[in-house]
Amino acid sequence: MFGLFRSSAARIPPQEAVQRHARGELTVIDVRDISEIRASGTAAGGLHVPLMRLAMVADPRHPDHLPELDPSRPVALFCAAGGRSQAGCEMLAKLGYAQVYNIGGFGDWCAGGGKVAR
Template sequence: MLNFFKSAPRLTAAEAVSRAGAGKLTLIDVREPGELAATGRAQGALHVPLMVLRMKCDPASPECLPELSTDKPVAVYCASGGRSQMAAQVLTSLGYREVHNIGGLFDWQAAGGAISR
């Protein structure tokens, strides 16, 4: 069983912006489609809603996104950090070695991260 009260390692949003910009980090937005339509998403982020995360990120699944690798660091975010914490734990359980919860989209934007609409 997952322990949703245990925190994932956390990068600062500024560190995430820098590492994602250098191609050293895969960024995943776990919000719902309507949220993306309303606010946009972090530039370069993959959109994988929390409800389909296990299917789309499990290396054993035929639906796994080809952009993902368990060996490359991953950072997840949502609106405020709650869903991204759950997502971080799911990814860790799937074998991703370095997973970070960077909080919410606002944290990314406040650190100078670009938004795509």
């Protein structure tokens, strides 16, 4: 079980993620469920892709692929506490995304100065 959470995705300091996202250098993905988004909001300007859909919409070969997700572009994920975002990072790495970062939880995004959309 612990092999699922190998740390191939680096943790990115939340403040750095916020700054890079603001400059357009980083795609931010919230992998929490919609009920969590409704309760707290999400990263302004980021994407909301529940973890269960991430593999489909991130795969350029899949018919449901989101064009905003480009394997050559840096991405950073967050969830509630960091576990699901780490699993999402592993998925993206297996799909060929070269630069994948784990922000941790939504609280980390907020503590780093990230704007919230409700």
